[in-house]
Structures are given as structure tokens and as C-alpha cells.
Amino acid sequence: MTELEHKQDRAPVPKEWTYAPAPESTDIVSIRERYGLFINGEWITPTESYTTLAPRDEEPLAEIGQATEQDVDNAVKAARGAFENGWSALPGSERAKYLFRIARILQERSREFAVLESLNGGKPIKESRDVDLPLAAAHFFYYAGWADKLEYAFPNRTPKPVGVAGQIIPWNFPLLMLAWKIAPALACGNTVVLKPAETTPLTALLFCDVLRQAELPPGVVNIITGDGRTGAALVDNPGVDKIAFTGSTEVGKAIQRRLAGTGKKLTLELGGKAANIVFDDSALDQAVEGIVNGIYFNQGHVCCAGSRLFAQESIAEPLIEKLKRRLETLRVGDPLDKNTDVGAINSRMQLDKIEELVQAGKDEGAEIYQPPCVLPEKGYWFAPTVFTNVAQSYRIAQEEIFGPVLSVLTFRTPEEAVEKANNTPYGLSAGVWTEKGSRILWMAQRLRAGVVWANTFNRFDPTSPFGGYKESGFGREGGRHGLEPYLIFDE
């Protein structure tokens, strides 16, 4: 650059531009001191309770009920009662209107839900505001429309509701997973007993107020909180006709075992270890964005996270260089700050697990990179992490970390990329980055995964079926296909 001839002294170049804190106000939510169990449209006082925290600073937020076997049974009976006394016989067009109402109320109260989601779960407000809430409302809107059109979804078949659906959801997208579960279940004429995750019950409990506003008949949706014991009681309850579970592969297998011989319907959406494959002809800067979105979105607490980056060797070095520089701009901190890119880890337990696996990665000889960032003292935090020099055999390349930790591996040819990408018991998602159309389709055909994102990553939509191959589970959520798990057919 030609030196500018300065005619006069200019103000010195600034050394930094610190964005002032931009906290989303929490005034909009009011959290009760303690919550009961939402059974048959009423709040039932639990016999036991536990404290739910804000992961950003470990501040207690509320006392949450620990539902017992008896509570679970009461909830299932309430659901059965609602199923038999009206809900299943209600015309689809009427069920649809309840779901449309719920969708609208979620849109109207979206900021309130977003703030609560970030507070209780630790995810950045920009994600709960721009992703979780709009998608949750969209799910209800989408399935509302199906409620009176089921016979068109399944030509030549007679669809009927299954009955009482027991639904167990994880802590990474608490309200969104609730929407993924409840919307299709109700659209198909089922009633529901849903257990939110132990650490993130608050938006599900606030959702009960949406049900009140929507005037949903009592017992159609029951929300019971608690830990794994509550989930097990729900799975074992003989009054439940169908179990839908999203969570770890380990628990998913245990549920499948427990249900053996019962004939209950089951869908499982389990873990993943997705390959994100970048070819040397890809649009590199956008690929870097995709990698970042793939693994640091929601602190990497995403079952379909792109946790294994496969970089073509001819481009690996500049790609990693770009990626590292991009990580330096990630803003880690208060989930409620509107400028935060990476929030808090959901729980102490999850933080321990991430730390253990990262230590394993170091011990096995991988090279670790973390951008300089100051983590708050209180709360659960982990810096965005990239491991290079990772071998396929390392634990960090095999096991699901469920945190902001990326393992970088390399490949030489498309054939090799596919082989390595598929070399895992999981099969939930995969990413492909190349500007060559025929190669995208070739790769997409061979990757053993339920979702393949080509030149993008971590996109979700209610119309788009989502679910795994192999040990990532079975059954689909989203789209017309997402109705089937909640229906039985006379054949």
C-alpha cells in the first residue's frame, strides 16, 4: 500500500474496540420459587424436589419436583383419561386449532421463553431468540396443519393414534425438543406425558402456561419433572403405548432393552459423531463458518454436531489457519448478552465429561488449540477447542464429547473421506463442502447418516425429516415422516 501522505497528525489508530455489555433484560420472566408437576391440567405438589441452576453462575433458580413412580402413574392415567374421554375422538380440524393456538402463543411470548431458555440452559440468547423459539413455534404450526390431513399423508392406510405417548427429552434444546415431541403426537390424536431433562425443566414448565392460555383440555399434555428415575418409571409404565426418547446412545439402548417384548412403539434419537468433510475446491471462508456453526453452535451440545472435521490434505493447512483466526473472534461469555457467540456449559456433569475427554485427547498426543478468551469465574465454562494431529483411533475422534471440541483429521480422496466418515457406530449427520455438484451427490449417497448438509451445516426445519442411521437411533422427527411414529395402521 502506498503510504498516505498525511497532511496533519491524525488521531492514533485505536488499539481495541470493546463492545459494551448488551444484556437481554430478564425482567420479562418471572420464575416461581418452586414448581409442581403438571398432571391433568393441575399443579401437583411433589413429595421430593431438587434445585435447578443457572449454568452461567450456578445461581439457584427454582425448586423442581422429582416425580415418583406414583406421580408418573398418575400422569399416565390422566393422559389415558384424556385420550379416551374426548381427545382421540376430536375431529382433526379441532385438534389443529389447538396446535395453531399454541404456535401463536409461543410466537407472542417468544422473548420470555428465549430469556428463560438461556438462563436455565446456558445457551446464547441470540440462539434461543433466533433459532430455538422460532423453530419451536414453526413445529407447532407445521404439525397443526397435518392434524386433519393424516389420510393424505398415508394413502391407502387408515391412520389411528397410538394412545399415550411417553416422551423423554434432553437438555440441549429444551423447548425445541418439547415441540418436536408434542406437536406431532397431538396432531395425530395422542395424549402425552413428557419429561424434560433434569437440568433444564423451566421452559417446559412455562409451556404449561401456554397450554392454559390455549385452553387445551386437561390431561392431554402432562409434564413431569425429575431425574433418570422418573424417566425409567415412564418407560416401564404399562399404560404407556409409545416411547419417544432423545438423548444419549447409552440410555437409548437401555430403553430399547427395557421395552423388549412389550410391543410398545419406540423411536430413538441418539448420539452422533458427525464428519464435516471439506474438499479443496470448497468456498473456504464459508466452509469455515460452517465448521464453526457445526461444532460451536450451542456450545457443541448438539447430537448432530460436526465434531470431526475432515480436511482434504491439500487445503488442510490454510483451512486450519483460517479456522483458528476465526475462533479468536468468538465471543464466549454471559448467555444473556446479545453479542455472545458461545455460552455456558449446561451442567457440572457435562463440564466434567468434556474436561475428561479433552485430557484424553492431550494424553493421546493430539495438539490442542484454544483461542485466548477470559472465562467467567463462576459457572460452567469451556473455551472453544480444536484438536489437530488427531488419529482416527483417538477417543476424541470416536466418542461423542457433546461440547465445543473439534477434532481435525485429514483425507486425500473422496473415497477415503467416505470410508473414514462412515467408520463409526453413529450415523446421525454429515457435512460436505465442495463446489462440485456431482461430487456432492456422490458423497451424499455414500455417507451413512440421516441428514447430509452440503455446503451448510446444522440447519433444521419442521418440514425436514431428522433422525439417525445405525446407533444414532431410528424413527424420524419432522416432515410427513415425523407423523408415523405416532400412528398405528389397520393392515
Added chain:
Amino acid sequence: MTRLPVKKTYKLYIGGAFPRSESGRTYEAQGHNVARGSRKDARDAVQAARKAQPGWANATAYNRGQVIYRLAEMIEARAAEFAELCSGRGEVERSIDRIVWYAGWADKLPQVLGGSNPVAGPYFNFTVPEPTGVVAILAPEEPALLGLVSRVMPPVVGGNATVVLASETQPLAAVELAEALATSDLPGGVINIITGSRAEVAPHLAAHMDVNAIDLCGADGHSTELEEAAAENVKRVIRGRADAQSPWEIANYLELKTVWHPIGQ
């Protein structure tokens, strides 16, 4: 003097070949000595299926349909033999017609089961069905031929490879089918047939970590332990009916893959 007929040796069908059981055992069924397959035979069959599966899945749908139709031709040609091994001519004809019906499905599945999804954003998004992989099938005890055909065709049409545990009491139709398969154009390993004791072999198939799905039709409701074993690698468990004929039967052995791509200049 009447001529002494040459009797057939009833063997297993694995990877397109007809081995005896590696265990060297047989058992008597329908008046004949039939190979009594072992867990190692089952293992070999799974291996053969895994090897054959990608090629079969990657064949064009048109080709798969023709190959399956060719199988119907082969059975028609042996109709008399088959009739003696099952309930009779009627069952054979229904079996042939069912195979023809399924042959026609091969190139229609993505249109009926998949589609494009109107996502709210600048992306093209489509869903296609793909085979689950290797499927273990406990064939029903009867009908000997129609039951077998009804359970085997759906996964095969969809591009899976199968390991079939034949009817224990009426295995001859399965062996005859193996011989028809060998003269059809179906690649070796796509359908593997094991005869023998269900109680002995089924648990090994249910627990096999390289089997992706299991059809418990022939377990006759005694399936709790098999289902428990199947959970170890999250197998798709199907409790099929012996006489079913439906595209949704095929769908049981298909995974849905959804592909996203941006739409931009």
C-alpha cells in the same frame, strides 16, 4: 425294475454357494436330512451379506426390479417342485405373484416414500429412502414358501442383503428357493439361507453387531431375549406378519436420508 432316484443333499446357501454346515451336523425334517446351521454358519452368512450389500444397493432400481422379476420366472419354471414342498400349487402361485408385485416396487420407492421438503430458507432439501444394510430374518414356520417370500422380498427390494433363518419344521421350500436364487441373477450374498434350529442360531443373529435390522416374524412372540440382544447396536426390530404385502413392509428396512443444499447464485 424301477430306477433308484438320486436324492438331493439339502445344504445351506451362503454367498451364492451351497456349503454344508461347518459343524457337520444335519437334522431330519420333512423326511430328509437337512443341514443344521451353526452360529459360525450364521456369522459367515452375515459376512457374505455385508460384502454383497453395497453392490446390490448401488445397482440401478430398474436393474433390481428386473433381477427380482427374473426370480419369479425361475420359480415359475420350478413350480411343480415347489408345490410339493409347501401347501401346494396355490401357495406357489401366490408366492410368484407376490415376487412380481415387489419387483415393480424397486423403482418407485423414492417417489412414494421420499420427496422434497419446502424448508423455510434458501435451501433445496430432499429426502430419499436408503437400505438399512444387513437384515436378519426369522422366517415363519408356515406357510413354508409364501411366508418366506413375504418376509424376504421387502428388505431385498429395498437394496438390503439378508440372512434368513428358514422354517425349522418345513425348511425344504427354503432350500429349493436357494436353488432358484442361484439360477436367477440375484448377486450371491444378497439372500443367504440357513436351515437348522431357531433356538440355537437366532440369538447369535440378534446379538450380531454387524446386523442392522432383525425381523422376528418367526419368533412367534417369544422374542423378549432376542429384542434385548438387538438393543446392543440399536437394531431396527420388526415383528412382521407371515402374509403381509405392502410397500410399508419395504419401508421397515429403509432409512430416510435428508440432504440440504443452499440455493444461491
Added chain:
Amino acid sequence: MAQAPALPTGFELPLEPRLPRIGSVDAVALEERAASLAKRSIKKQAKVFALELAIRCIDLTTLEGADTPGKVAALCSKAVRPDPSDPNIPSVAAVCVYENLVPTCVERLQGTGVHIAAVATGFPSGQYPTDLKVADARRAVELGADEVDMVIDRGAFLSGRYAKVYDEIVQVKEAVGRAHLKVILETGELGTYDNVRRASLLAMAAGADFIKTSTGKIPSAATLPVALCMLEAIRDVHHETGRIVGFKPAGGVRTSKQAIQHLVLVHETLGIDWLTPDRYRIGASSLLNDVLMQLRKEKTGAYQSPDYFTVD
């Protein structure tokens, strides 16, 4: 002039030992990234910082057939002291005018520190013979311009004659000597982000001190994704060669909010080092008053009326 190879067929160009791979740009992902950066919430002291910075980076522009010495003289006064009631408000970086009006600027801006930028090379179309364009640029400097904003030959670019585009920039660069050369790509006519990236690399390879989005004469100008695309090209050149090239979005940046979005884009793509008038300019006319109003709002807490800010 040695024959310059067309860019797509070779990575080597006379002025560069290495060029970044041309590569391509995914439109959807680029637009999403730009949209997500546009959502940054810049408040309080961070906002004041940005607004003052925006003023210091403005090329206060008038490029009308109706421009007169009187109009430009007024503009020069505004450039030097944007808010007469507040001496703490800095001057803008430069005044940007047609060549004929450079003498007026020289007269008005002497000793003020505000630079004079002139558009040249057959602005805005660039559809003139090369020798005239080169002469045009040379004349601008002779008249007293510190900076020359040239346009590329989009006709040549779009018909694949990259060498012609490249050659012209090289020749203009020679002609303007010590003056700063800003190369206008007129991105709204290039059709795709791939072309924006290619033209950016081509201009930088040929010696541009700055690359600039637009003439301001067509509707599609300095959009955020276009700016991001060009900033990424600058980043790649800097990373691969160490060379520093400045960036100037021009056209369509009218509000403080937009200006801050552009600054955030630079901040998070190239870093704080680029947030100086030496490396960053915003070509604008109506933006200045909006920034002044916002600044006074930040200081007084009250929303402002345009009646209290001089039109030029």
C-alpha cells in the same frame, strides 16, 4: 507493460509472488454470516466510539452533474468541521468530487488535514479508451487530488478480458504516482459474489491501495455481504502476501446503524488494525448528519431533529 496473464488460468501475477486461491463464494452462507454480524448489539461507549470512527473514515462525497464550486465549497466546510457546535467532533477523512472541482477543494481544504479524492478513468462507466482513462487519472493528481477513485472496465471483466482490466489498473497506478489509488469494482454490475471476489483479487494484484464497492450510481451498492466478500479477499491477500489493502464501501450507507454494521464487519473480519482512515473509508453524503444526530443523542439522551444539523 508486460503481458499480464488472465487471472483464472494462473496463480502467478507480475506484482505478486503468490496470490490466494481464487476459489469461490457460497452466496447463502456469505449472506447469513453478514446478517448475523449485522445483529451485533453496539451500545453506549462502544457506540460512541463507532460513530466517531465512522466520521473520521467518511469520504464526504458529491458526484453530480449539477455540482458547482459553491456547493463543493460548502461541502468542504462541513468536512472540516462537521458539527460547528461541537469542536470535539473530528473532521472527515476526505472530500470526494469530480476532477473539475478539485481546485475548489484545494483552495478550501489547504492545511486542514482533510484529503481530496477525485473520481477518474471515465467515471462512472469506465467505457473510454485506456489512454484517456490514464490521462484522466494523471490530470486529477496534477490538479491536486491526494487520492484517485478509479473504476474498472466492467465490460472487459464480464467478457473475460481480465488482462485488460488488470493492465488498466497497473497503468493508472503508475500515472497517479504517490496518490492513493482506490479501485471501484461496481459490484452491483458483477452479478455474483464469485465475480466480486475475483475482481477484488485482480484489483489488489494490479496494485490497488484500496478496493471500493461502487460508484453510487446504481441501486445495488455497498451491501453487507458484498463488503464481507471483499474484506475476506483483503484478508486472504494480507495473510498470503503481507500486503495491506484498504476497503471502501460506497453507496447506500446512509444511517448510523448501517455504518456501525459495516464497522463491525471490518472489526470481526480484519481486526482493529483496519479501523483507521488509512485502511478504511466509507463513501457517503447523507450519512454524516445521521451520525452527528446519533452522537448528540448519545450525549444528551434525547432523540434529535434534522433541523438542528446543517444540510451541508
